[in-house]
Amino acid sequence: MSAGRFITLEGIEGAGKSTVALALRAELEGRGLDVLLTREPGGTPLAESLRELLLRKGGEVLNPAAETLLMFAARAVHLDNAIRPALASGRWVICDRYTDASYAYQGGGRAVSTALIDQLAAAVHADLWPDRTLLLDLPVSTGLERAKSRPGAPDRFESEQRSFFERVRAAYLQRAAREPQRIRIIDGQGSAAAVVAAALAAIADLLPAAAR
Ligand SMILES: Nc1ncnc2c1ncn2[C@@H]1O[C@H](COP(=O)(O)OP(=O)(O)O)[C@@H](O)[C@H]1O
Numbered sequence: 001m002s003a004g005r006f007i008t009l010e011g012i013e014g015a016g017k018s019t020v021a022l023a024l025r026a027e028l029e030g031r032g033l034d035v036l037l038t039r040e041p042g043g044t045p046l047a048e049s050l051r052e053l054l055l056r057k058g059g060e061v062l063n064p065a066a067e068t069l070l071m072f073a074a075r076a077v078h079l080d081n082a083i084r085p086a087l088a089s090g091r092w093v094i095c096d097r098y099t100d101a102s103y104a105y106q107g108g109g110r111a112v113s114t115a116l117i118d119q120l121a122a123a124v125h126a127d128l129w130p131d132r133t134l135l136l137d138l139p140v141s142t143g144l145e146r147a148k149s150r151p152g153a154p155d156r157f158e159s160e161q162r163s164f165f166e167r168v169r170a171a172y173l174q175r176a177a178r179e180p181q182r183i184r185i186i187d188g189q190g191s192a193a194a195v196v197a198a199a200l201a202a203i204a205d206l207l208p209a210a211a212r
């Protein structure tokens with residue numbers, strides 16, 4: 001059995017993360033790999049309950065620090081109950097958002113200090129960063145247009161101003177510039193097929209030889 005790998009997908013709303021995640025799972029399963037496709041916040045029953053609290057609109061004030069703490073609480077639950085066990089049994093994990101999203105959304109978007117996010121990341125998963133992170137990048141206007149075309153009312157994040165997503169995008173790009181080996185920027189503007197092909201190329205070196 002080859003070792004499982006931990007792949008995360010990042011990007012603003014409508015960047016194509018969920019689309020690419022599904023296609024990557026199909027590609028990897030087609031090559032004989034055992035894949036867990038999961039998402040954040042969420043991924044286990046308890047963490048999905050926290051997701052619901054985080055995405056719900058209206059009601060009480062949820063300040064940026066509290067939002068950040070809830071995100072990391074959900075992440076800790078998700079890691080212990082889904083991600084770590086899957087990796088330990090040799091499965092590949094494809095996760096739709098992870099800690100880079102906390103730096104981008106809570107750090108970039110809501111001005112939570114990087115020091116706080118660093119501390120929480122160290123406390124929750126000092127030992128576990130993704131083997132590869134695919135940052136699907138595209139203009140905010142394109143992403144928001146796509147997100148709007150999806151069914152359902154916009155959630156608490158999707159309802160943010162365009163300027164919020166500009167800060168989120170900038171924070172993602174800044175992180176990618178600092179960690180170019182782990183975080184690969186993928187042009188999210190092409191056709192879905194082109195984006196999936198680029199995503200696959202960006203993880204090809206991680207695949208066992210028989211699955212390349
Ligand atoms: N490369 C693409 N070109 C055009 N439309 C796309 C592309 N990728 C995804 N979409 C569509 O855009 C919308 C948002 O994509 P989605 O994968 O849900 O984004 P995310 O998960 O990043 O918010 C969906 O309706 C999806 O079908």
Ligand SMILES: [Mg+2]
Nearest residue numbers: 017018019096
């Ligand atoms: Mg999605």
